[in-house]
Amino acid sequence: MKNKLFYFLLAVGVGLLIAGCSGNAAQSEGQESSTENAEGPIKLSIVSFLPENHQFTRDIIPLWIERVEEGTEGAIELEWNAGPESIPTPEQFDAVSNGIVDVGFNTSSFYGHLMPETLSLHMSPYTPQEERENGYFEYLNERYNEQNQVYLGRFLGPNPFYFWTNEKLETLSDFEGLKIRSNPTYHEILQALNANPVDVLPGEVYTSLERNMVDGFGFPLLGPYEDGWTEVTQYLIDEPFLNQNGTILINKGAFESLSKEIQEKLISITADFEEEMYEHFNKENEKTWKLLEEEGIETIKLKDEDSKEFQEIVHDVYWTMLEREAPVQIDKLKSLLLDND
Numbered sequence: 001m002k003n004k005l006f007y008f009l010l011a012v013g014v015g016l017l018i019a020g021c022s023g024n025a026a027q028s029e030g031q032e033s034s035t036e037n038a039e040g041p042i043k044l045s046i047v048s049f050l051p052e053n054h055q056f057t058r059d060i061i062p063l064w065i066e067r068v069e070e071g072t073e074g075a076i077e078l079e080w081n082a083g084p085e086s087i088p089t090p091e092q093f094d095a096v097s098n099g100i101v102d103v104g105f106n107t108s109s110f111y112g113h114l115m116p117e118t119l120s121l122h123m124s125p126y127t128p129q130e131e132r133e134n135g136y137f138e139y140l141n142e143r144y145n146e147q148n149q150v151y152l153g154r155f156l157g158p159n160p161f162y163f164w165t166n167e168k169l170e171t172l173s174d175f176e177g178l179k180i181r182s183n184p185t186y187h188e189i190l191q192a193l194n195a196n197p198v199d200v201l202p203g204e205v206y207t208s209l210e211r212n213m214v215d216g217f218g219f220p221l222l223g224p225y226e227d228g229w230t231e232v233t234q235y236l237i238d239e240p241f242l243n244q245n246g247t248i249l250i251n252k253g254a255f256e257s258l259s260k261e262i263q264e265k266l267i268s269i270t271a272d273f274e275e276e277m278y279e280h281f282n283k284e285n286e287k288t289w290k291l292l293e294e295e296g297i298e299t300i301k302l303k304d305e306d307s308k309e310f311q312e313i314v315h316d317v318y319w320t321m322l323e324r325e326a327p328v329q330i331d332k333l334k335s336l337l338l339d340n341d
Contacts, residue, residue: 041077042262044102044254048080049089049110055222056246057083060155060280061105064248064273071269075262078103093249097148102254105155108245109185116325117143120333121245122185123318128154128274136336143329150255153270155277156246159285161186163237164224165216166209168298172306181205181217185242188317190218193310205229220244221288222281230295238299239307241314 046065050057065078087095093111096104108118118140124131131137141151167178175193182190182197190197200208200217208214209232217229224230248270255263292299302310323330 041074042258043077043079044250045082046078046080046103046105047082047087047092047095047101048105049084049092049107051083051085052080055226055284056156056159057105060277063276063280064155064270067269067273067276068266072262072265076258076266093147096249096251099251099253102251103152104149104247104249106247106249107156108247109183112184112325115143115147116322117329117333118245118247119318119325120322120337121247122242123315123322124243124245124337126337127278128157129271132271134336139332139336144249145252148252149249150252152248152250152267153274154246155248155274156244157274157278157281159220159222159244159281160240161218161220161242161244162240163216163218164229164233165235165237166212166233167215168235169237169300169302172302172309178215179213181208181214183218186218188321189241189314192313192317202227206232209233221285225288225291225295230292230297233297235298235300236292237302239302239310241311242318 046061048057048061052058052061061080065080068076068078082101084092087101089106089110092101092104092106093114095101096106108115108121112119121140124136126134126136128137137151137153144151163175163180165178165180167174169175172193175190175195178195179198180190180195181200183199187197198208198214200214205214205217206228209217209229216233216235217224219229224233250266255266258266301307319334322333326333
C-alpha cells in the first residue's frame, strides 16, 4: 500500500513538473512573439532619379510601395522622401551601394560608367517578364551583387526614346548639322547621324528651344508635354529607339536583413508589379499621343529605307559601344540578347 502511494505521489509530481515546463515554454514563446510585434515593420528608404511630381515617378513608385506593403502584410514599410533635390542623381547609385538609402529607382544612364554592361538594358528586345525567364534578369542580378546591390526589377517600360525637332526632316540625311539636346544615352547615335549633340540640363531645355540654341532634343514620349517643351517644339520623329531602362535596386545588406520569406515575397511582388507597370505606361502613352495631336505637334514618319537605316545605326552604335566599354561581358550579353538576330 505504501509503495502504491509512493508511486502515485511520484507520478503527480512529475506531471506538475512537466506542466510547469510547458507553461514556461509557452510564456517564453509568447514573450518572443510580442517582442517581434513590438519591433514593428522594417523601414526602408527610397531615392528616385526624378522628383516626386514627374510623370515617370509620381504614380508608379507609390504603386510599387502599395503592392509591397500590402503583399508583405506590413512587414516592410517604405518611405519615399528623397529625390534629386536631396541626393543628386549621379550620386544615387553609390548611395544605395553604401547603404545611405535602401532602395533606388534609377536608370543605367546615370551609373553605366560604373557598370557598362547595364547599358545593354537599352537594347533588350524582351519584356521584363521574358527577361526573368531567359536568364538575363539573373545575369544582371549577379552583376549588381558585385556592387553591393540586389536587382528587383524594372519600372519604366515601355518607354522608348524619340527625337523631337523644330526642323521638318524628310530624310535621314536631314539630321546632318542639327544641334540636338542630348545626354550620354544617345550622344553617339546623334554623332553617327552627323548631328551635333549638345549638353543641356533638363531645366534649361525650354529656354534653349525658345532661343534656338538647339534644334531639338531626344526624350521618351512622356515628359515633354507636361514640362512645356512642346510649346516650343514643332515635330516628333515617330521612330522609337532603344528602351527606357528604369531599375529598382536595393542595398544588398538591407535585402539580406529580411527573412527568406520576405525576400521571396519582395521579388515576386515586383515581378507582378512589372506587368501592372507596363499596362500603366501603355495607357499614359496613349493619352499623351492624343495630347500632342491637340497641341499641334506634327508627327513625321521616316520612309521605310530610312527607318531601317536608322535602326541599324542605333544597333551598330550600341553594340560597338558595349564591346568597347564591357569587353569581358560582351559575349554573354550577345548570347542573352541577340539569339534571334
